[in-house]
Amino acid sequence: DAGVTQSPTHLIKTRGQHVTLRCSPISGHKSVSWYQQVLGQGPQFIFQYYEKEERGRGNFPDRFSARQFPNYSSELNVNALLLGDSALYLCASSEDITLTAFFGQGTRLTVV
Amino acid sequence: QQQVKQSPQSLIVQKGGISIINCAYENTAFDYFPWYQQFPGKGPALLIAIRPDVSEKKEGRFTISFNKSAKQFSLHIMDSQPGDSATYFCAAKEGAQKLVFGQGTRLTINP
Numbered sequence: 001d002a003g004v005t006q007s008p009t010h011l012i013k014t015r016g017q018h019v020t021l022r023c024s025p026i027s028g029h030k031s032v033s034w035y036q037q038v039l040g041q042g043p044q045f046i047f048q049y050y051e052k053e054e055r056g057r058g059n060f061p062d063r064f065s066a067r068q069f070p071n072y073s074s075e076l077n078v079n080a081l082l083l084g085d086s087a088l089y090l091c092a093s094s095e096d097i098t099l100t101a102f103f104g105q106g107t108r109l110t111v112v
Numbered sequence: 113q114q115q116v117k118q119s120p121q122s123l124i125v126q127k128g129g130i131s132i133i134n135c136a137y138e139n140t141a142f143d144y145f146p147w148y149q150q151f152p153g154k155g156p157a158l159l160i161a162i163r164p165d166v167s168e169k170k171e172g173r174f175t176i177s178f179n180k181s182a183k184q185f186s187l188h189i190m191d192s193q194p195g196d197s198a199t200y201f202c203a204a205k206e207g208a209q210k211l212v213f214g215q216g217t218r219l220t221i222n223p
């Protein structure tokens with residue numbers, strides 16, 4: 001079975017631009033969460049979706065948004081990129097919102 | 113607010129030794145405590161997890177010890193191998209809520 005897949009794996013953007021990151025959960029998983037991991041730190045929660053509805057939002061500015069599609073895949077959008085948005089963006093999926101989360105390999109975003 | 117505190121930040125262990133990483137939490141509503149292993153450039157991989165009604169869980173060379181009264185839990189890696197060299201994160205979760213991660217421990221196993 002394929003694990004959580006994220007695309008692209010690497011991305012370089014300029015300050016002020018917009019970026020869209022994509023995630024396909026493990027087959028059968030209905031919950032998707034997004035985390036930001038800055039170098040040298042633990043992942044920080046951004047969003048959680050379950051059955052296409054937002055179930056949680058972390059302490060991130062409104063420049064960050066996300067959505068979940070009918071096939072349970074998800075997109076994370078970041079507008080007006082800042083240098084400080086450079087990080088590894090991780091997607092995690094789980095069968096149910098209360099169960100174990102499995103992470104993808106992440107998207108390395110570099111803002112220059 | 114740092115809800116899960118992890119120590120040490122870095123750890124060097126000789127091959128064959130025991131690696132021990134500790135975590136402490138504040139929120140008594142946490143009911144699920146996983147450990148993740150992360151290699152450079154990769155996403156965190158679930159290693160082992162425990163719920164607070166169990167004091168110890170063992171899977172192969174990896175053991176979680178859990179002390180509910182002290183609000184502490186730890187990861188023990190027995191017979192540590194160079195391939196275990198990675199960054200380890202403890203985490204905690206309350207029901208349907210988000211995972212809260214510790215700051216990570218960079219483990220190096222010397223051959």
